[in-house]
Amino acid sequence: MKHKLRLAAILAFVGLVSAFFVFRLTSGGIAQRIKIRASLLIDPINLSEVSSEDDDWQLILVNAQNPLPENFSVELAELSNGQKVDRRIYPQLQKMFDDARAEGIFPSVTSAFRTEEKQRSLLEEETEKRVNQGESYRAAREAAKKWVAEPGRSEHQTGLALDINSADEARSSSDSVHKWLIKNSYKYGFILRYPENKTDITGIANESWHFRYVGAAAAKEIHDRGLCLEEYIKIIRKQSARNSGSRR
Ligand SMILES: [Zn+2]
Numbered sequence: 001m002k003h004k005l006r007l008a009a010i011l012a013f014v015g016l017v018s019a020f021f022v023f024r025l026t027s028g029g030i031a032q033r034i035k036i037r038a039s040l041l042i043d044p045i046n047l048s049e050v051s052s053e054d055d056d057w058q059l060i061l062v063n064a065q066n067p068l069p070e071n072f073s074v075e076l077a078e079l080s081n082g083q084k085v086d087r088r089i090y091p092q093l094q095k096m097f098d099d100a101r102a103e104g105i106f107p108s109v110t111s112a113f114r115t116e117e118k119q120r121s122l123l124e125e126e127t128e129k130r131v132n133q134g135e136s137y138r139a140a141r142e143a144a145k146k147w148v149a150e151p152g153r154s155e156h157q158t159g160l161a162l163d164i165n166s167a168d169e170a171r172s173s174s175d176s177v178h179k180w181l182i183k184n185s186y187k188y189g190f191i192l193r194y195p196e197n198k199t200d201i202t203g204i205a206n207e208s209w210h211f212r213y214v215g216a217a218a219a220k221e222i223h224d225r226g227l228c229l230e231e232y233i234k235i236i237r238k239q240s241a242r243n244s245g246s247r248r
Contacts, residue, residue: 045221045236057088058189058215060158061233064145064203067152074159076113084113086159089189089213093162096181096188105180108167110209114156123148146205160213161193178208186223189216198228 062068077087085093093109100107114122126148130140148154155161164181166174182192190213196206204210214222214229222232 044239045232046217055215057086058160058213059218059229059233059236060160061229062149062153062155062158063230064149064153068157072157074113076159079109079112081108083109083111084159085109085162086113086213089160092188092190092213092216096185096190099184099188100177100180103180104172105177106167106172107164107177107181109162110165111156111163112161113159114154116151116157119149119154119157120151123150146203147207149204155193155210155212162190162211162213163207163209164211165209174209181211182208185211186219187216189213189219191219191222191229193229195228198231201230202228 075087076084077090078084097107123144126144127137127140130143131137135143149156151157164177166172166177181190185191190211192208193210193212194202194204194207199205212229214232218232221227222229225232227235
């Protein structure tokens, strides 16, 4: 009798353990299926609006993994304060600043196009500042790179990236300038390039002043979907690969 009881207990235990594993396996499967379905629910991006070849310049990706092409060149327009930007973005930039001023916000481009040499000296300066505070050169360099990109890997070399702050702190603080731009810049084709919640993807610390021109259609998608440029480009590449695959 005792023997039978023990056998029943063992059988019940084995049954419970296997039921647990079966449950884990199937629920994992369900979770995965739900995830895949959810990603399909997001409307596809309208590629005809964003990826004609003439507009490729707007979506150039420059970051630690994607250096500027060797043959890169850009025609610049000079702003009244001497900063230079890609001449093609000048009209939209002007319009954005006019509209901001009409709302009592006074922005100023404090850094735009940089040469490779300028980028190199900025990174050196940032590194040196940290070495002087007692960090080792290597640690200082790593920390500096979170704020200042390496030469050849800075968006500022494209003329499409702008650091924007206040033109007059007494009239509108840099903080209010950034807030206005984060809310409105997409209407003019600009995005906040390094949002706080994307630092693990962009590799750059949250820079509330760094805006990037990507064109109006892309800027709206990035703004509305809460993406960063790296994510957006990944999506449209995947989508256009899928489209060209289905056309074959
Ligand atoms: Zn910047």
